[in-house]
Amino acid sequence: MALKNTYRRNVASDGKLEMSLQEFKKWIKRFDLDKDGKISKEELREAIRANGGGWFSRIIKGGRGIKAADANGDGYIDENEFNNLVEFAQRNLGIRILSY
Ligand SMILES: [Ca+2]
Ligand SMILES: [Ca+2]
Numbered sequence: 001m002a003l004k005n006t007y008r009r010n011v012a013s014d015g016k017l018e019m020s021l022q023e024f025k026k027w028i029k030r031f032d033l034d035k036d037g038k039i040s041k042e043e044l045r046e047a048i049r050a051n052g053g054g055w056f057s058r059i060i061k062g063g064r065g066i067k068a069a070d071a072n073g074d075g076y077i078d079e080n081e082f083n084n085l086v087e088f089a090q091r092n093l094g095i096r097i098l099s100y
Helices: 021-029 041-051 055-069 079-092
Strands: 017-020 095-098
Touching: 017 021, 021 079, 021 095, 055 079, 079 095
Parallel strands: 017 095
Antiparallel strands: none
16 A cells, blocks of 8 residues: 655744644554554654654654653553644644644
């Protein structure tokens, strides 16, 4: 299956990257390589390799983003925990998630 780059990158005048919640989730889900509905650390690492770092690598650095998002501590980010990742991205990564 070809992974098409469907999310848009919009940078606001204050330098923040803007995307909708839907786009963000869709984007994160591209990294769910085994399609079990959860993102593992390994899948995130793979994602960094494929994307060559960028702001996304900052989510993963030292597992900080995962720790912040992984509410039940099982090492995976599941559907419910995506929202925590969204929070983390907004607080720490200069990303503005637009909800509409
Ligand atoms: Ca997975
Ligand atoms: Ca979890």
